[in-house]
Amino acid sequence: MSTWLTSGARPVAALxxxxxxxxxxxxxxxxxxTCLLxxxxxxxxxxxxxxxxxxxxSPAVAPPSAEALTPPTPPGPTVPHPAVAVDVRHDHSSEGGP
Incomplete structure (x- = not known):
């Protein structure tokens, strides 16, 4: 409605x-x-x-809690996110080897 009013007033104001x-x-x-502005x-x-x-x-609405913002975990085994690098190598330095 306001866009219609302002766009419709432009030609009248120009005239x-x-x-x-x-x-x-x-x-x-x-x-x-300038004074009218x-x-x-x-x-x-x-x-x-x-x-x-x-x-x-508008009703007073409380901001959502952190629990409400986290997505639910799906049932079943946990699969690591592909962007997370998981190092599967083991550190053998504590075993006393060469």
Whole structure:
């Protein structure tokens, strides 16, 4: 809805800016347009949106726990992940060999 409103307002604003530029001149029209850019800032500053801490109407939801984020382990034998390097060689240095 907001995209439709902003896209639909552009041609109207262009026609108004062109008419105002023809009537009072380009420089005063640009100054007036620049001053109009401050209007949304003032409206948002004075609105109750600044004091909102959470979305209205949304239930308070606790963040998920670590247990909820870990995938369940499938039944059966555990298979190592292919990206994990497993060293199958044995260290023979403690056996007293050469």
């Amino acid at each position: 108004l800016a062109g008419g105002l530029g023809t009537w009072i001149g380009v420089r005063p029209t640009l100054i007036a347009g 401050v209007v949304p800032l003032v409206v948002l500053y004075r609105s109750p949106l600044r004091s909102l801490l959470e979305m209205p109407g």
